[in-house]
Amino acid sequence: MKQEEIDLFEKAQSQLESLHSEIGALSKKSQNDALNKFKLKFVNQILVEANKILGKNYKPFPDFEVFNEDEIPSNSDATMVISQYLGCMEKLRTDNIISKQEYNGNKYLVRWYWTKTGKQTFPPIKIKEN
């Protein structure tokens, strides 16, 4: 991935995480309550960006693009879809990063970098450190 793509990716991921946190909290309070139009508009904007980044191969659902306002999606619907997108974003990231072992004069550290650009990133979420 190029530097511009990584920047867009990180922005979209951060927005998705915030949305997941906010709407998840709403969903815990009232899961069947309808998501209001204001939030829905921004959720859809971010999903459009995420769809561009993920492409056909990484999209969580092939036939889902954005929420249809007329279908009155609920808080739990939005939380579920956003969590799926977050999972797929993480998969895309994991497939485009490599680890490097570096000696800092004291001990060896494993650091993760985006391939091609060498920009540092955090380790894959699913790999636990020993």
Place this chain on the structure above:
Amino acid sequence: MNIIRPRLNDFFSLPFRQEDVDFIIPYIDEDVPFYIDPFLLWKSPSQQDNSLHLNLINNFNFLGHQFLKGNKDCIDILINCSECNEIGLGTSKFKAGKRIGQKTSNEILSLYKDIPQITKSGFLHFEEIQLFIDNIAEDRVSDITANFIKSFLIDYTIDQCEKLNIPIQQVDIDYFDNKTNKFITDNVFLPINPNTKRSILFVPKRWIRQTTFISYENYCKEYYSPTILKVGQKPERVKVLNFNRNNYDLVQTYIKIRELQQTDCKNDPLFKQIPVLSAKRRLDTIIKLPTGKTDNADRIYEDTLCPLLASLLYPHLDFAQEQSRTESGVSIRDLVFYNNCSEEFLNDIYTTYQCKQIVFELKNVKELNNDHVDQVNRYLKDTFGRFAIIFTRNEPPKKVTKNLIDLWSGQRKCILVLTDEDLKLMCQVFESKNRTPIDVIKKRFVEFNRLLPS
């Protein structure tokens, strides 16, 4: 076209909502049960309203002073002022009320002779006459007010008609002229009632209440009974009116109290939504109700759902009326709403299905069948166009859904079916205000369109 409870804008196919306009939309065949309260003009922060009130009081007091001078024309003028059919307010079912008689007019104007304080200073709130004269209530006060400020109402009506493209015609109208202090006839352009051919005047919503702020009932309840009567005694109308004439000081005190309470005086909304808690209670009642007719369950379903739907769909759909009809020995209850095209999909329904009024049929049945659909289908004509909504308990079976699609394919009729689940969602969004209940109907409409063959 047979429009149910037609309003002026329905007749001219102008689908605006009551909420969107500044005035009360008049009915063609009946009056609106509200009244102009001059107290609202008096307390209004608007200088224009205050000026109109001053004008009204000056005109009324002018009649009183003319009476004191022995000029009997004022009695006839007051009789003319006591009825104003053009404004369409009151409880008359036939849009034409009756004026007061000579005797009542004489009694009213005699107050200027009999009560020294009124002889000296006149009235500031002429609606006080309700406290002295029998058979004078908010309807007369409203009509007298309208007649004295009719010149303003004429200009206001013309202005609103131009804004909203309501057709107007040249017509003669009588109104009280401030310069000559007489009723004169003028030729103006005003909207006309298509049935009675009489001119129509619009009244601003900000001036109307269900009863006047100063009224006989309020006076008795809040002032006369607690201060004058003994515990357990009930006020007798004639005695109260006589007492008031002989004890004007006490009436003045009451008026002063009302003036101090002026912040409590607000115009009454034409439609009041039920509170959220009440909506939730009604929903609970419906959800727990058995299907069918056992223990009058169908009646309870209809009685509970009617006000609930009217509130949920306000202001997107103005409620027209509920009605009952009998078909093949079965009593069917339905609700009729005006289709104001306030949403895009309502506009689609208006243009595609020629639906000027949306009918909601209520069916407290466990399972909808094709007979129910046929009942609704037969009812679809005239103002309902080719669109209806059935409210029932459960999702229809596949054969009924197929029938509904076939109905569209063959006759281009659209019948939506909404269930308890949709009603729950409507109540939920009514409470949370995240979406509007009308969006639930839109959701069903979109889902139905997706099922249709291309």
